[in-house]
Amino acid sequence: MGRFVARRLLQMIPVFLGTTALIFFMVHLLPGDPLAALWGDKAPDPVQLAALKHQQGLDQPLLQQYLSYMGNLLTGDFGTSLDGRPVLDKITDALPVTVRLALFAFAIEIVVGIAIGLFSGLRRGKLFDKGTLVLTLLLIAIPVPVLGFVVQTVFGQNLKWVTPTVQDSNDITQLVLPAVVLGSLSLAYVARLTRTSIAENIKADYVRTAVAKGLPRRKVIGTHLLRNSMIPVVTYLGTDLGNLMAGAIVTEGIFNVQGVGHALYQAINMKEGATVSGFVAFLVLVYLAAGLIVDLLYAVLDPRIRYA
Amino acid sequence: MTTVIENNQKNDRLEVGTPLLEVKDLHVEFHTRDGIAKAVNGVNYSVAAGETLAVLGESGSGKSVTAQTIMGILDMPPGKVTQGQILFRGQDMLTMGNEERRKIRGQKIAMIFQDALSALNPVLSVGYQLGEMFRVHQGASKKEAKEKAIELMDRVRIPAARQRVNDYPHQFSGGMRQRIMIAMALSLQPDLIIADEPTTALDVTVQAQVMDLLAELQAEYNMGLILITHDLGVVADVADKIAVMYAGRIVETAPVHELYANPAHPYTKGLLRSIPRLDQKGQELYAIKGLPPNLLKVPAGCAFNPRCDVATDLCRTEIPALHHVTDKDGKELTGRRSACHLWKETLHG
Known part of the structure; x- marks a missing residue:
């Protein structure tokens, strides 16, 4: 177990280096010059531009730039964005908002998704089950931006239950609508996965044993059926936590949430290499950590799994 | 050491020879896409306290379906009881309410399944699964249930029961797993045990040990036993009477x-x-x-x-x-x- 965790942590190092390198070089491949853009529509003054470039270290060879960036990163210096703010400041501002939004969406998809999946799995072929299949298919088919705009229009503009966009990103009650939109796709997958898993396991011999033991239905389902059925669902949920952080980029744009997605979007538009790389490096870390946690959770759910 | 079973000595234990279970003219059908499969067509048999009835037959002869119907674990649908009675101590179980039926399961009639590996829950410790019987039916605390689980495991001669009580089914050998199944069925000292091919999944030497254990415990507690099997060799030593299906x-x-x-x-x-x-x-x-x-x-x-x-x-x-x-x-x-x-x-x- 300890060795397994140590090995997984060591494996994270090359993954982390690889992804940050990819992002760093990809940002440089974007067309346009971020510094020249500071002059807006006017032609930049060549002397000033050269001075700025030198100041930012952008006149050095790309590999040199990358190495010094990575060197700084290892000492915890994420660099400075073009507006003079340290990138780390931007991250610590935006990250809590996105984490909150993603966790909110995560909670919704777990609670609602598993509940729906459980009920339709138990009533396979009945009306509720058929309804679930159609609705989840619909959710999977609708692109998130479309769903976001529809929800925004209906609840924000027509019914006026909430403001169409988020006014204060730190107010959790304002995040309900974005969280529902963000979690909806995964909710559909979770519901379907749970349904299939339940419908399959309900025929398992150990469930029959549980009935033969004279256990009440509640215990048969809660103790014996549900736990076994959660194994594939947890696999999905683990990879999904990272996806939610990334998916938040679109949702945050629609609802004007000042999170990682918002900051990253702006940074990409401005072609700020340091900011983009910094944010992505952080997201990569979150993704890797979530994966590790899920792998460890397996052992809790299924004692047959051993780490070697 | 006092065993669980002695502690639970019931006062309504039946004399040897009292009729325990009577299956009367039982008909069971399965409604499938290809038509109606008549799995059981008018089966009659009875078991008395202390008696062993062996039900013999090939796969598909209806022997297991009859047992599942007695136990109330037949999948319905597609299964359907179209006719007949199952009298347990004179009461028709087919007309009972669900809750009444549930209380008979495990407490009065218990079942041992063929493949203990799939019949035991893979993600729960054997101690939990054994203790569950006492917790659900007798309201025992977690600690009491665990102690009783250890006693049961001792009773079916699982070595080092105290150390192994928190182990999971996959950590036991096939014979030990079947012993755990037997322990589970015996836990509340039922009147009747239905053993559905209890030794089919075991190798021959272990088969004999498990059958001996089952026969010994049955004699000790005067239980009725329905032994479902396709193996004539298993039957000869333990059964009193045979029904061939x-x-x-x-x-x-x-x-x-x-x-x-x-x-x-x-x-x-x-x-x-x-x-x-x-x-x-x-x-x-x-x-x-x-x-x-x-x-x-x-x-x-x-x-x-x-x-x-x-x-x-x-x-x-x-x-x-x-x-x-x-x-x-x-x-x-x-x-x-x-x-x-x-x-x-x-x-x-």
Whole structure:
């Protein structure tokens, strides 16, 4: 177990280096010059531009730039964005908002998704089950931006239950609508996965044993059926936590949430290499950590799994 | 050390020989896409306290379906009981409410399944699964339940029970797992145990140990036992009487030794001939020709007729009744029945 965790942590190092390198070089491949853009529509003054470039270290060879960036990163210096703010400041501002939004969406998809999946799995072929299949298919088919705009229009503009966009990103009650939109796709997958898993396991011999033991239905389902059925669902949920952080980029744009997605979007538009790389490096870390946690959770759910 | 079972000594324990369970004219059907499969067609049998009934038959003969119907664990749908009664201590279980039925399961009638590996929950420790019986039915605390689980594991002779109580099913050997199944079935000292092929998944030496254990515990607590099997070897030592099933019907019943000595149905005869024997070393082993019938289209008349060596025209048209069987002098043989038009020829022939 300890060795397994140590090995997984060591494996994270090359993954982390690889992804940050990819992002760093990809940002440089974007067309346009971020510094020249500071002059807006006017032609930049060549002397000033050269001075700025030198100041930012952008006149050095790309590999040199990358190495010094990575060197700084290892000492915890994420660099400075073009507006003079340290990138780390931007991250610590935006990250809590996105984490909150993603966790909110995560909670919704777990609670609602598993509940729906459980009920339709138990009533396979009945009306509720058929309804679930159609609705989840619909959710999977609708692109998130479309769903976001529809929800925004209906609840924000027509019914006026909430403001169409988020006014204060730190107010959790304002995040309900974005969280529902963000979690909806995964909710559909979770519901379907749970349904299939339940419908399959309900025929398992150990469930029959549980009935033969004279256990009440509640215990048969809660103790014996549900736990076994959660194994594939947890696999999905683990990879999904990272996806939610990334998916938040679109949702945050629609609802004007000042999170990682918002900051990253702006940074990409401005072609700020340091900011983009910094944010992505952080997201990569979150993704890797979530994966590790899920792998460890397996052992809790299924004692047959051993780490070697 | 006092065992769990002594501590739980019930005062309503029945005398040996009191009728415990009676299955009367039971019919079970399965509604499938291809039609209606009649899995059980008018089965009658009874078990008394302390008695062992072996139900013998090939796959698809309806022996397991009957057991599942008694236990109330038949999947419905597609299964459906269309006719009959299952009387447990005189009460028809088929007309009982769900809750009443549930309280009989595990407490009064318990079941041992064939494959303990899949019948035990893979993600719960055996201690939890054993203790659950006491927690649910007797309101025991977690700690008490665990102690009782350890006692039970000791009782079925699992070595180092205290150290192994938190282990999971996959960490035990096949024989040990089946012992755990037996312990689970015995935990509340039921009146009746239904063992559905309890040793089929085990190797031969372990089979004998598990059967001995089961027979010993049954005798000790005066339980009725229904032993479902296709293995004639397993039956001989432990059973009092045998019911042979074919295509959803009982074709022969007899006290165990009489059936072995002198079968009254060609199917039973065929089964007995297909047991390998040392004195026939080197000879080809007999096999009943053909295959068990498809339950969607059971042959007209006696269901066994296409595979029977002695079948007549009567056998192809008329379903034989379960005749009382008499000896050569016309004296009725107690407990012996045969559903063959030609039982006389078969028995005395």
